[in-house]
Amino acid sequence: xxRLPVSAAWFLLLLLPATLRAETVTLPAVASLPPxxxxxxxxxxxxxxxxxxxxxxxxxxxxxxxxxxxxxxxPQATFTLSARESRAFDDIVAGVFDAPSxxxxxxxxxxxxxxxxxxxxxxxxxxxxxxxxxxxxxSGEAHVVSVLTSLANGLFRTNIGVYNGNDVxxxxxxxxxxxxxxxxxxxxxxxxxxxxxxxxxFDVLGQGAVTTTNALAVVESDAASAPxxxxxxxxxxxxxxxxxxxxxxxxxxxxxxxxxxxxxAWDFSPGGPNSPAxxxxxxxxxxxxxxxxxxxxxxNPRHGFSGISDLGLPGTEDISPGHDFIIPSFTPQPFxxxxxxxxxxxxxxxxxxxxxRGMQGTIIIQ
Amino acid sequence: MNRTTTKPTLRLFHAxxxxxxLAPPLxxxxxTLPAVTSLPPxxxxxxxxxxxxxxxxxxxxxxxxxxxxxxxxxxxxxxxPQINFTLSPRESRAFDDMISTAFNAPVxxxxxxxxxxxxxxxxxxxxxxxxxxxxxxxxxVPGLKNSEAHAVSVLTGLANGLFRTNIGVYNRDDSxxxxxxxxxxxxxxxxxxxxxxxxxxxxxxxxxFDVVGQAAMxxxxxxxxxxxxxxNADxxxxxxxxxxxxxxxxxxSGEEDVAAPGPAPxxxxxxxxxxxxxxxxxxxxxxxxxxxATTLFFExxxxxxxxxxxxxxxxxxxxxxxxxxxxDGYGTPGHPAATFTVTFTxxxxxxxxxxxxxxxxxxxxxxxxxxxx
Numbered sequence: 194x195x196r197l198p199v200s201a202a203w204f205l206l207l208l209l210p211a212t213l214r215a216e217t218v219t220l221p222a223v224a225s226l227p228p229x230x231x232x233x234x235x236x237x238x239x240x241x242x243x244x245x246x247x248x249x250x251x252x253x254x255x256x257x258x259x260x261x262x263x264x265x266x267x268p269q270a271t272f273t274l275s276a277r278e279s280r281a282f283d284d285i286v287a288g289v290f291d292a293p294s295x296x297x298x299x300x301x302x303x304x305x306x307x308x309x310x311x312x313x314x315x316x317x318x319x320x321x322x323x324x325x326x327x328x329x330x331x332s333g334e335a336h337v338v339s340v341l342t343s344l345a346n347g348l349f350r351t352n353i354g355v356y357n358g359n360d361v362x363x364x365x366x367x368x369x370x371x372x373x374x375x376x377x378x379x380x381x382x383x384x385x386x387x388x389x390x391x392x393x394x395f396d397v398l399g400q401g402a403v404t405t406t407n408a409l410a411v412v413e414s415d416a417a418s419a420p421x422x423x424x425x426x427x428x429x430x431x432x433x434x435x436x437x438x439x440x441x442x443x444x445x446x447x448x449x450x451x452x453x454x455x456x457x458a459w460d461f462s463p464g465g466p467n468s469p470a471x472x473x474x475x476x477x478x479x480x481x482x483x484x485x486x487x488x489x490x491x492x493n494p495r496h497g498f499s500g501i502s503d504l505g506l507p508g509t510e511d512i513s514p515g516h517d518f519i520i521p522s523f524t525p526q527p528f529x530x531x532x533x534x535x536x537x538x539x540x541x542x543x544x545x546x547x548x549x550r551g552m553q554g555t556i557i558i559q
Numbered sequence: 560m561n562r563t564t565t566k567p568t569l570r571l572f573h574a575x576x577x578x579x580x581l582a583p584p585l586x587x588x589x590x591t592l593p594a595v596t597s598l599p600p601x602x603x604x605x606x607x608x609x610x611x612x613x614x615x616x617x618x619x620x621x622x623x624x625x626x627x628x629x630x631x632x633x634x635x636x637x638x639x640p641q642i643n644f645t646l647s648p649r650e651s652r653a654f655d656d657m658i659s660t661a662f663n664a665p666v667x668x669x670x671x672x673x674x675x676x677x678x679x680x681x682x683x684x685x686x687x688x689x690x691x692x693x694x695x696x697x698x699x700v701p702g703l704k705n706s707e708a709h710a711v712s713v714l715t716g717l718a719n720g721l722f723r724t725n726i727g728v729y730n731r732d733d734s735x736x737x738x739x740x741x742x743x744x745x746x747x748x749x750x751x752x753x754x755x756x757x758x759x760x761x762x763x764x765x766x767x768f769d770v771v772g773q774a775a776m777x778x779x780x781x782x783x784x785x786x787x788x789x790x791n792a793d794x795x796x797x798x799x800x801x802x803x804x805x806x807x808x809x810x811x812s813g814e815e816d817v818a819a820p821g822p823a824p825x826x827x828x829x830x831x832x833x834x835x836x837x838x839x840x841x842x843x844x845x846x847x848x849x850x851x852a853t854t855l856f857f858e859x860x861x862x863x864x865x866x867x868x869x870x871x872x873x874x875x876x877x878x879x880x881x882x883x884x885x886x887d888g889y890g891t892p893g894h895p896a897a898t899f900t901v902t903f904t905x906x907x908x909x910x911x912x913x914x915x916x917x918x919x920x921x922x923x924x925x926x927x928x929x930x931x932x
Contacts, residue, residue, distance in 0.1 A: 240716045240780060244817050277746060279715055281780040309814045311716040313800075323696060323807040326716070326800075342651055343612045343683040348694070373649055407612060407653040427685075431694020434807050438699055441681050444616045476619045476648070524618055526647050 217302045218310045218329035221356045221388070221422045222437070224296035225286035226261065228318065231294075233433060237327070239282040239312040241301060243274035250274050252303045256286065257356075259387050261295035267386070268292060274308070285312075298356045298388055298422075301329065316433050323434040325426065330439070332358070335420035339412045339440030344369075345427050346395040347404030355381065355412055356388035356422040363419035367391065368411045368522070369398055374505030375522060376400045376408070383421070411443055449480040449522055456496050456512045457487045458543025464535070464554030472557045475527045483509070483518040487543075497538030501556065504529055510538055525558045532557050589674045590682045590702035593729045593761065593795040594810070596668035597658035598633065600689075603666075605806060609700070611654040611684040613673060615646035622646050624675045628658065629729075629759045633667035639759070640664060646680070657684075670729045670761055670795070673702065688806055698799065698810040705731065708793035711786045712813030717742075718800050719768040720777030728754055728785055729761030729795040736792045740764065742771050744781045749773045756794075784816055825852040825902075832880055832918075832925075833860040840916070840927030848932050849910040857899040865919030866899060869929055874903045878919045905931040 223237040243250045255269040268290040274280055287293040301310050315324025335358060344351045357363045363383050369376040377398030381389050394410065395401055412423040423440030454471065455462040461483075462468035473479060487494035498518060500508025504525060509518040537552040595609040615622045627641040640662040646652055659665040673682050687697025708731050717724045730736050740752040750771025754762050764770055767783065785796045796813030828845060831838045839845050847853045855874070857866055859882040868876025883896030909931040918925035 238716075238779065240782075242713065242715045242782060244713060244815075246817065246820050277743075279743075279745070279780055279782050283779075307817075309713060309715060311811060313716060313809055320805050322802050323805050324802075324809060325699065326809040326811055328812065340614065340616060340681060342614045342681060343610075343685060343699070370649075372651065406610065406655075407651055409614060409651050427699075429690075429694045429696070431692070432690045432696055432805075432807075434690075434694070434696045434805075436685055436697060436699040438683060439701065441701075442616075443681075444618060444679075447618050478618065524649065526649075527621075528647060 215302055215304055216306050216308070216331070217300050217358070218308060218331060219356065219358055219422060220299045220310060220312050220327055220329055221424050222296070222314055222327050222354055222390070222426070223256070223286050223299045223312065224314060225284055225293050226296060227293060230261065233316050233318050235296070235314060235316050236284045237286060237312050237314045239285040239299070239310065240279055241274065241282070242279040242309045243276060243307050244309060245276050245307045247276055248307070249276060250303050250305065250307050252301055252308055254289065255300045255302070256290040256292060256297060257300065257386050257388070258292055258295045258297035259389060260297060262292070263295050263297070264292050296390070300358065314435070316435075319433060323432055325435045325437040327437055328439065330422055334439070335422045336440060336442045337414045337417050337420050338443040338445050339421065339423040340443035341410045341412065341423060341425040341438050341440050343427065343438055344408040344410055344425055345406040346400070346408065348430055349406070350393050350428050350430055351395065351408070352390055352392045352426045352428070353394045353410055353412070354388060354390040354424045354426070355383065357383035357419060358386060358422060359419045360385045361416070361419055363421060364415040365421055366413045366415070367394070368413070369394055369400070369408060370410070371403060371405045371408045372505060373526065375507065375520070376403065378521065412440060413445070446522060447478045449478045451480045451482060453482045453484050455486040456483050457485065458491055458494065458496070458545070459537070459548045459552040461554040464556070466551055466553055470555040470557045472559055473525050475525045475530055475558055478522055478524040481520040481523055483512045485512050485514050485516065487514060492544030493541050494543070495539050496542045496552070499536045499538050501533045501535050504533055504556070508538065529558045587674055587676050588678045588680070589672050589705060590680060591729065591731055591795055592671045592682060592684050592700055592702055593797050594668070594686055594700050594727055594763070594799070595658055595671050595684065596686060597656055597665050598668065599665060602633070605688045607686060607688050608656045609658060609684050609686045611657040611671070611682065612651055613646065613654070614651040614681045615648060615679050616681060617648050617679045619648055620679070621648060622675050622677065622679045624673055624680055626661070627672045627674070628662040628664060628669060629672065629761070630664055630667045630669035631760050631762060632669060634664070635667050635669070636664050668763070672731070672759070686808070690806070696805060696807040698808045700810050701812070703795055703812070705793065707812070708795045709813065709815045710790050710792045710794065711784065711816045711818050712794065712796045713782055713784050713816035714796060714798040714811050714813050715782045716800065716811055717781040717783060717798055718779040719773070719781065721803055722779070723766050723801050723803060724768065724781070725763055725765045725799045725801070726767045726783055726785070727761060727763040727797045727799070728756060730756035730758065731793050731795060733758045736794070737788045738792070738794060739786050739788070740767070741784045741786070742767055742773070742781060743783070744776060744778050749776065749781070785813060786818065790818065823848065823851040825854065827854040827856060830855055830857045831860055832857060832864045835918070835921055835925040837925070837927040840929070841925070844913060844928040844930040846930050846932055847905050849905045849907045852902060852904050854900060854902040859896070863920060864925065867916045867919055867922070868901070869914045869916055871914055872903060872905050872909060872931070875901050876919065
């Protein structure tokens with residue numbers, strides 16, 4: 194047999210139909226938590242559908258467990274869907290992956306783009322059933338920065354989940370806000386193909402007393418090459434009914450300028466009363482560090498910061514030697530322009546209540 | 560004004576026009592909430608409300624949003640109500656019971672379109688019903704981008720029996736469209752529901768199983784295909800699957816589906832009869848395709864024969880398929896030649912089955928088979 198010239202072989206390759214690329218659809222939250230294994234029982238019923246009218250499609254489903262009693266290796270199942278077949282997998286985590294009392298993510302990989310995946314994650318208590326649709330997400334729905342809106346606490350509770358579908362690890366930072374007021378942040382390290390769920394995020398961040406139905410969370414990956422799936426389950430405390438909020442793409446926060454405020458008896462520098470006011474510019478993002486600079490001989494060198502509610506700035510009772518108070522991200526807005534007073538919160542700071550009363554400063558937004 | 564002062568002004572004008580042309584256009588984007596409602600107690604079978612959140616992702620720029628309520632159920636206002644508002648950077652604006660409070664259209668339901676410059680805005684909502692024992696049951700309804708509207712979409716995970724399913728369709732285009740909802744359980748078509756949608760209008764078919772006459776069906780693995788009659792149409796589709804015991808609803812968003820292939824072209828198979836055999840038919844089966852209109856044309860090359868037909872497929876037969884030869888024992892010398900033509904469509908249920916047939920003149924010796932693929 195004669196040899197085909199290399200150029201001819203390349204030409205033939207070019208003539209071949211484009212290779213069907215594998216596509217993975219991800220269910221970011223699946224669970225099989227029977228009664229007694231968790232605070233409430235939860236199960237996932239999954240439907241996998243082949244849109245093709247002519248071709249069967251082979252699907253490989255892999256369970257990425259990261260909560261509860263996880264198997265040693267990621268269980269997987271391969272099945273073939275006939276043309277236009279919708280396959281039902283009730284309680285998929287126990288029924289297909291044999292991993293009861295666990296929760297995680299399921300990935301469905303197939304050739305081409307003909308597969309659709311939907312699921313319902315539901316609880317059978319206090320009454321059967323209340324639940325939420327968890328849609329199958331395509332890779333383009335993972336983002337480096339996601340925002341989750343419509344979060345709630347008080348009459349509701351909110352759990353936040355993050356899944357890293359990449360083959361490299363990632364560090365995710367979850368920042369929670371109520372309006373423009375930062376409520377706190379949490380950093381989680383995610384192994385490749387792994388995730389986490391932070392239940393009762395308001396409690397975890399020490400904001401359990403906040404009542405809101407208009408909070409939001411920003412979930413950010415530390416690597417531009419590692420986009421993450423993010424979701425929130427907002428649960429009505431009276432009915433246990435959950436609603437799934439899927440993360441949508443958000444902007445990356447601008448780099449923060451760091452401003453260090455030296456705090457001592459009885460002055461904030463900058464801020465006042467002896468030092469000039471702290472002047473910030475609307476639209477610029479700042480990291481504010483309150484740093485104690487009392488001399489070693491200062492009596493009771495512990496100060497506080499009242500916070501400024503109009504600006505959404507939290508306060509603290511403790512700015513002492515070796516204990517800085519940090520506001521990681523603050524972006525004053527145009528409507529914040531003006532003068533905003535603040536004060537120390539420690540009556541005995543510097544050992545002199547009288548001097549303490551005068552320890553008041555000012556932030557000017559320009 | 561003399562020429563020396565006019566020229567610089569013109570230059571300035573031209574430069575400004577050029578700058579405008581060179582500036583990157585900030586395209587407007589519309590996000591659609593396909594299902595919003597304000598149905599207070601007493602106005603519907605169950606009260607339902609929509610709480611909406613609109614968020615500006617920008618850290619630096621405010622954004623102006625125009626929200627238009629496209630009402631199509633209940634007591635709709637005469638014209639589409641709209642509001643304009645500006646979101647500060649990173650502002651999340653809450654619109655609780657938006658239809659009533661922002662659009663002043665209580666006792667109605669429909670869709671809301673949010674239009675803004677750029678792609679800074681995100682919209683989420685929760686559509687809920689107060690529960691009898693306190694609290695609420697509801698579902699998350701996301702703001703959908705135009706790219707999530709399709710001419711053909713599929714809704715999976717539909718259920719009936721312990722659950723009920725409502726299906727909604729919203730036409731975001733500026734022209735009307737007809738669409739068809741086909742409901743399936745497995746590969747079985749349960750029924751079809753046509754809908755006609757005006758521009759920027761929609762409909763919701765409550766209890767779709769009841770509507771297509773399948774109320775008694777119990778399933779948790781049905782699906783629906785919503786197809787517009789115009790392949791360029793953009794329809795948002797959704798299903799609300801509701802647990803009958805708790806009234807808890809779950810929102811299924813329509814995903815892009817492929818258009819159903821058109822009917823296969825009709826097929827004609829010529830069957831030759833000679834030497835006491837059918838060709839094809841005797842040595843190898845006549846192969847037909849389920850769902851395809853098929854015509855069998857029988858012609859005898861020798862003698863006079865017949866075709867029993869296949870009653871199971873509704874295929875008629877004939878007792879006279881003749882070459883018109885003299886001396887074959889049939890008719891008078893010179894009797895005319897006769898062919899036989901029969902057209903049928905084998906049903907999908909016959910796929911994979913093989914059927915016997917035979918010559919009505921020589922039933923023991925001249926036989927054949929027909930296979931449905």
